[in-house]
Amino acid sequence: MAARQVLVTAAIVSCCTLGAAELRANPPDTYGFGSRETAMGGAMVADVRGVSANYYNPAALARSRGLEISLGYLRAGHHLYMNGLDNHVDPVKGVNGGLVVPGRLFEIPFAFGIAIHLPDDRISRVRALRQEQPRWELYDNRNQRLFLAANLAIEPFPWLWIGGGLSFMSSTRGRLDITGGANLFRSDESQLRHEVDADLTAVRYPQAGMRVALGDRVALAAAYRGEFQLALDLSARLYGDVSGLTTALYELQTHSINNFLPQQVVVGGAWNVTNHLKATFDATWIEWSAYKAPVAKLDVTLDIPPPPSGWPANVQPPSSPAPLRIDTIRMRDRIVPRIGLEYRVLQLRLLDAFARAGYEMAPSPIESQTGVTNYVDRDRYTFSLGIGATLKSFAKELPAGVSLDLHLQWSELREETTLKTNAADFTGDFTAGGRIVNVGFTTTVAFDGPARKGEGKK
Amino acid sequence: MTSTRSGITKSAAKRILPVLLLALGLSCATTGDQGEGDVNLPNAGVGPFRKLDFDEVRGIAPFVLDEEPAAYREPAVVGDGPSTIMYVVATRDGKDRIVRSRATDGRSFFGTSLQFGKKPVVVLSPDAPWEGNALAGPFVLRLDSGELLLFYAAAGGIGLARSRDGVAFTKEPRPVFARDPNVLWETTELRAPTAYVLPNGKLRMLYASGVSIGEAESADGRTWTRVDPEPVLGPAAPAPPGYLLPNEKGPFDTAGVSDPCASARITPSGRFHLRVLYTSLDPSGATTIGLAARYGDSGKLVRQTSPVYSANQKEAAPAFVEGSGGTFLYVQQERSNTGLGGKKTTYPAIAAAFAPANVHLPEPSDFPEDP
Numbered sequence: 001m002a003a004r005q006v007l008v009t010a011a012i013v014s015c016c017t018l019g020a021a022e023l024r025a026n027p028p029d030t031y032g033f034g035s036r037e038t039a040m041g042g043a044m045v046a047d048v049r050g051v052s053a054n055y056y057n058p059a060a061l062a063r064s065r066g067l068e069i070s071l072g073y074l075r076a077g078h079h080l081y082m083n084g085l086d087n088h089v090d091p092v093k094g095v096n097g098g099l100v101v102p103g104r105l106f107e108i109p110f111a112f113g114i115a116i117h118l119p120d121d122r123i124s125r126v127r128a129l130r131q132e133q134p135r136w137e138l139y140d141n142r143n144q145r146l147f148l149a150a151n152l153a154i155e156p157f158p159w160l161w162i163g164g165g166l167s168f169m170s171s172t173r174g175r176l177d178i179t180g181g182a183n184l185f186r187s188d189e190s191q192l193r194h195e196v197d198a199d200l201t202a203v204r205y206p207q208a209g210m211r212v213a214l215g216d217r218v219a220l221a222a223a224y225r226g227e228f229q230l231a232l233d234l235s236a237r238l239y240g241d242v243s244g245l246t247t248a249l250y251e252l253q254t255h256s257i258n259n260f261l262p263q264q265v266v267v268g269g270a271w272n273v274t275n276h277l278k279a280t281f282d283a284t285w286i287e288w289s290a291y292k293a294p295v296a297k298l299d300v301t302l303d304i305p306p307p308p309s310g311w312p313a314n315v316q317p318p319s320s321p322a323p324l325r326i327d328t329i330r331m332r333d334r335i336v337p338r339i340g341l342e343y344r345v346l347q348l349r350l351l352d353a354f355a356r357a358g359y360e361m362a363p364s365p366i367e368s369q370t371g372v373t374n375y376v377d378r379d380r381y382t383f384s385l386g387i388g389a390t391l392k393s394f395a396k397e398l399p400a401g402v403s404l405d406l407h408l409q410w411s412e413l414r415e416e417t418t419l420k421t422n423a424a425d426f427t428g429d430f431t432a433g434g435r436i437v438n439v440g441f442t443t444t445v446a447f448d449g450p451a452r453k454g455e456g457k458k
Numbered sequence: 459m460t461s462t463r464s465g466i467t468k469s470a471a472k473r474i475l476p477v478l479l480l481a482l483g484l485s486c487a488t489t490g491d492q493g494e495g496d497v498n499l500p501n502a503g504v505g506p507f508r509k510l511d512f513d514e515v516r517g518i519a520p521f522v523l524d525e526e527p528a529a530y531r532e533p534a535v536v537g538d539g540p541s542t543i544m545y546v547v548a549t550r551d552g553k554d555r556i557v558r559s560r561a562t563d564g565r566s567f568f569g570t571s572l573q574f575g576k577k578p579v580v581v582l583s584p585d586a587p588w589e590g591n592a593l594a595g596p597f598v599l600r601l602d603s604g605e606l607l608l609f610y611a612a613a614g615g616i617g618l619a620r621s622r623d624g625v626a627f628t629k630e631p632r633p634v635f636a637r638d639p640n641v642l643w644e645t646t647e648l649r650a651p652t653a654y655v656l657p658n659g660k661l662r663m664l665y666a667s668g669v670s671i672g673e674a675e676s677a678d679g680r681t682w683t684r685v686d687p688e689p690v691l692g693p694a695a696p697a698p699p700g701y702l703l704p705n706e707k708g709p710f711d712t713a714g715v716s717d718p719c720a721s722a723r724i725t726p727s728g729r730f731h732l733r734v735l736y737t738s739l740d741p742s743g744a745t746t747i748g749l750a751a752r753y754g755d756s757g758k759l760v761r762q763t764s765p766v767y768s769a770n771q772k773e774a775a776p777a778f779v780e781g782s783g784g785t786f787l788y789v790q791q792e793r794s795n796t797g798l799g800g801k802k803t804t805y806p807a808i809a810a811a812f813a814p815a816n817v818h819l820p821e822p823s824d825f826p827e828d829p
Contacts, residue, residue, distance in 0.1 A: 083726050085498035125493060133499065140495040325703070417727040423751035424733075424762035428502030429725035 026147040026167075026261070027092050027117050028055045030139070031076045032384075033147075034096065035405035035442040038074075039386020040340025041358020043282040046211060046221035047270035047340075050444060051098040054115030057209035057223045057266075058151035058163035061111040064100045066400055066447040071097040074440030076143075080136050080413065082376065082432045089136050092143045094119035096442065109155040113165075117147035131295045131327060134374035134427055137366060139436070141294070142259055151207070164208035167228075203230060205261070217272040222265070227290065230259035242304075249303040256296040262287040268338075276347075280340040286333065288365035293329035293375065327373050331365040350393060356386040356407075370421045376432050378413035400446035409438035499814070503723070503780045504733045504749050505766030507787045507811035514819045515565050515810065516572055520769075521793055523559055523567045523578075524807030530557075531790040531806040532650075532717070532775040534596040536606070536624075541826075542779055543624055544788065545596045545608065546808060548578065554592035556582035556610060558625065563823040564779070564786045565810060573825040581608075581627055588614030588633055595650040595775070597719070598624075599661075607679055609651040609663070616651045616665060618679055625829075635663065635674060635682040643670050643689050650775070654722040656755055657730060662720075664734060669693055669714030671736065671759075691715050691736065691750050691759040710746050710765055711738030717775040729753045735766060735776040735787070747776045747789060767811050787811040 032038030034052035044056040051070035053060035074096060078089035098115035125144040129135055153163025209223035238250040268282035338360045346353035360382040366375050388405035415433030509520035523530050528548040535544050542564045548557045557578035561567040569578040584593050590613030599607045608619040608627055615636030619627035635651070637644045645668035653663045661676045662685070670689035674682040694709035702708055717737040725731045731753055738748040747767040750759035767773060772792040779786050791809035796802050812819060 082498065082500045087499065088494040088497040090493040090495055121493070129496075133496070135495065144493065419727055419729070422760060422762075423731065423753045424749050424760050426502055426505060426749075426762065427500055428731070429727040429729060430500035431726045 026145070027076075027094070027119070027143045028096075028147055029261075030143055031074060031092060031436075031438050032407070032409065033115065033117065034070065035072060035074075035386055035407040035440055036342075036354075036356065036388055038409050038438065038440070039356035039358060039384050039388075039405070039407040040280060040342060041338045041360050041382070041384050043268060043280040043338035043340035043358060043360075045209070045223050045266045045268035045282050046219045047278065047280045050446070051100055051113065051115055053100070053153070053163075054098055054113045054149045054151050054165070055147075057211060057221055058113065058149075058165050058207055059153050059161040059209040059211045059221070059223075061100055061113040061151055061153035061163055062102065062109055062155040062161045063211075064102045064111055064446075066102065068100040068444060068446045069097075070099070070442055070444045071095065072405075072440055072442030074407075074438060076409075076436055076438035078136070078139055078434065078436050080139060080432070080434035080436075082134060082430050084431070087136065089140050090121070090144065092119065093121070096440070105154075111153050111163075112151070113153070114150045115148070119144065119146065129294070131293065131324075131373045132426060134376055134430070136377065137293075137375040138377050145259070149207070159213040161211040163210075164206065166204045167207065168204055203228065219270045220267075221269070222267045225261075225264040225266070227263040227287070228259075228261040229257050229292065232256045232296075245307045246305055249301065251301040253299045254296045256294055257292040259294065260290075260292045262290050276344040278342040280338075280342075282338040284336045284338070286336065286365070288331040289333050291329060291331045291365070293326075293373075295324075295326050297326065298324055327371055329373060329375055330367040332367065334363055334365045336360065336362045350391060352390045352392070354386075354388040354405075356384075356388065358382075358384040360384075369418050372422075372425065374427050376418075378416055378433055380411050380413050380436075382409060382411040384409040403442075403444040403446070405442045405444075407438070407440055409436075411436040411438070496816070500726075501814060502731070502733060502751075503785050503813075504721075504735060504751075504778065505785070505787065505813045506764065506815060507747075507767045507785070507813045508815040509767075509769060509809065509811045510565065510819070514812075514822060516822050516825070517570065518793070520809040520811060521570075521791070521807045522561070522565050522788070522810045523570045524793055524805075525569075525571045525577075526795065526803065526805045528557075528577075529806050530808050532595050533777045533788040533790065533808050534598050534608075534719075535777045535779045535786070535788055536598045536600055537779050537781070538624065542786065543598070544578075544777075544808070545581065545598055546578070547594055547596065548580075550580060552591075553584055554594060555580050555584070556593050556596045556608070558829050560826050560829050561823075562826055563819075564781070565819070565822045566825050567808075568826045568829045570825070576825070579625065579829045581621075581625060582610065582619055582629070584612060586612075586617075586629065586631065588612065589617065590614070593617075595717070597650075597652045597777075599653045599655070601655070607653065609653055611647075611649040611651060613647070616648050616663075630680060634676075634680050635665070637667060638684070641672075641684070641687055643668055643692070644672070645669075650717045652718045652720040652734075654720045654732065656722075662755070664690065664718040664720050666716040666718060669716070669739070671715055671718050671734075685756070690752075690757075691718075691734070691761070693739075694761065709763070710740050710744075710768075711736075711748055711761070713741045713743075714739040715748070715750075719776050719778060721778065721780070725753075730755060732759075734759055735778060737774040737776065738765070744770065745772055745774050747773055747787070766813075769809070771809075772806075773809070784817055785813045787813070 032042050033055040037044045037052045048056040048060045049063040050068045075093040077091045080089050095118045100113040102111040149167040151165030155161050205228035206226040211221040213219045234254045236252040242248050264286045266284045270280045272278050340358040342356045345355050362380040364377040364379050366377040386407040390401050390403040392401040413434045417431045512519040530546045533546045542561050544559045558581045559567045559569050559578040569576045593610050595611040597609045606621045610617050615633030618634045619629045621627040637647050648665045648667050650666040663674045670692040673685040673690045675685050676682040694711050697708035715736050719735045722732050733751045738746050746765040749762040749766045752759050773789045775790045777788045790806050792804050793807040794804050
């Protein structure tokens with residue numbers, strides 16, 4: 001019992017200190033992780049198991065009884081428009097995969113899991129746009145990145161699961177030095193030395209979860225996902241002689257939050273209505289009000305002393321640019337409800353087949369963009385469907401079988417018109433809306449372990 | 459201590475792991491381009507503009523119509539199918555006349571100095587007593603009927619000429635609108651007219667006088683009455699003490715506003731939207747092109763705090779025409795020329811700019827063979 005208490009305490013502490021997170025700007029946050037989970041509307045905090053638990057609720061990793069390996073692919077195409085014209089927002093596509101390795105420690109079941117979303121266009125994209133430029137704030141750049149999470153979970157009692165872990169991202173610091181002499185009249189005689197120094201600094205953010213089984217048919221769960229900021233700091237320094245006339249010093253420092261993930265709390269439940277029908281429900285509170293817009297704060301120094309003979313009459317020396325007046329983005333906290341259904345349509349000795357459906361309603365957290373900023377977003381209503389099949393006793397080495405799940409997720413962003421307060425705004429009134437279509441599949445190979453008393457299979 | 463509870467064997471792992479690694483390798487995410495997401499962005503069609511690059515015009519960028527003796531200035535433009543028709547003031551035979559040119563790409567205008575042997579055709583000359591020796595500030599409005607109304611300024615006020623083909627114009631015999639000495643802010647004769655059509659079919663005119671811009675209304679174009687005895691746009695107030703950040707510049711039009719160029723549209727939300735580009739003047743005498751606008755058909759114009767175009771070359775008298783891919787801005791701008799013997803001269807010419815600024819135009823077309 002002492003060992004159990006120590007392990008439970010250690011797990012809770014690790015959840016609080018290390019804990020990992022998936023948040024609304026990782027691709028899984030918007031498009032789901034795993035085809036079964038996506039098809040069920042993402043209402044999975046109480047029902048998830050296997051590799052996808054790394055994202056939805058790390059505590060559920062300990063529900064796995066044997067080694068599981070999942071590999072899948074998703075493609076989310078954006079058809080988002082403003083004033084009726086498609087803005088060509090890049091699709092999010094890539095491999096989803098991971099593994100769960102269960103075991104026992106001091107006779108207590110535990111599991112280690114790792115999950116990854118690996119985009120096939122780029123690992124991560126950094127963009128700092130002018131605050132006036134219209135952009136789909138939640139879909140344009142924020143999801144163009146890698147997601148990587150590693151979690152630990154334990155099952156201290158047959159009715160309780162606890163877990164947590166780490167997600168990894170990197171912030172960027174860079175420096176550019178250019179020194180030497182520039183010949184304005186014969187550029188090929190310029191002698192400039194360039195020096196680039198860039199760092200990718202690891203950022204970790206926490207996630208923790210727990211799951212409680214209330215009998216054989218009902219489970220409740222909760223997960224916490226911490227806040228995360230992805231910073232981008234760049235500096236540049238140019239110094240040198242200008243054709244022997246004068247010297248020039250240009251120093252630039254820019255700081256921006258390239259990606260901000262607000263903290264979230266998810267609560268949910270799962271109910272096995274019958275032996276064939278399962279219903280799930282999640283509600284996610286997201287602290288959008290803490291959001292930091294990805295606008296660069298610029299500090300510029302420009303020093304070009306006049307030549308000894310003074311500036312020629314037709315030359316006007318440049319002056320230092322003024323710092324940018326940044327308009328803060330105003331966002332509201334949101335509660336996002338999700339529901340999911342799973343029906344076993346076929347139950348044979350070697351094959352189980354499932355049909356799934358889900359729904360999510362995500363009201364836009366961004367206040368109407370009536371001023372100079374144009375962080376465009378719209379209320380999002382997501383319907384999802386899916387099918388899945390599990391081949392049991394597929395091979396001697398795979399006693400738990402092989403699963404194939406497919407999903408189709410259809411999001412409608414309700415068209416609305418934004419009215420600008422200032423008639424002289426460069427952007428002007430605009431309507432915006434669109435849809436996102438996400439399709440994908442997941443294959444899972446499960447190596448069964450010894451069954452635990454009172455626990456059935458999916 | 460740790461043991462998996464699975465029945466996995468080494469042979470199974472050997473079979474699975476290469477497949478897993480191959481899949482991850484195939485999806486290696488390191489070579490993406492910069493991506494999109496910034497295509498077809500909404501804009502009000504009035505900037506900010508960037509001057510045209512050297513590979514976007516024939517001749518010296520950003521100039522699209524120039525000739526030193528003609529000293530082209532105060533352009534007005536109107537779309538005509540695939541062509542852009544430009545009416546511009548030119549000096550010919552000692553008088554300032556209004557001439558017509560044309561381009562099929564918005565940039566290669568008939569009769570510019572590079573098209574040897576060709577010159578824009580004169581469409582209007584000062585020949586009425588009230589006009590004096592110079593016509594100025596042309597603005598062309600195409601009505602739904604296809605008729606072109608050419609408003610212009612002269613010594614005695616604002617005149618109007620009409621045309622069906624855009625080449626042969628018939629003048630009204632007298633000025634259609636003139637300064638009212640009882641209106642205090644109209645300290646000079648009216649100049650730089652521009653016009654637009656209200657949804658109810660009535661005409662509105664913006665005009666400059668002194669350092670401000672006023673507005674008048676007409677049912678037929680011949681008789682105009684002032685909408686408001688006060689200007690709809692005047693010089694901006696200077697920034698309050700302590701308001702500006704270090705190196706931040708204050709309002710750029712505190713000394714005067716002039717040369718309005720108006721265009722009305724219905725926004726995607728259904729609002730009537732009047733957009734006005736104008737020449738701004740600061741106390742040092744420097745000019746830039748500003749934007750003012752309003753929703754609805756009454757009230758003062760509100761200004762954009764950033765200029766829409768600034769070249770520091772005495773840019774003035776904006777005109778713009780919208781197309782499907784963006785908006786061309788034309789301004790009168792000072793051009794420098796170094797002649798034989800190194801003698802440097804400056805003269806006004808017509809420069810062009812484009813918005814959205816991130817769009818690069820294709821190669822310019824050939825010059826048209828007729829104006």
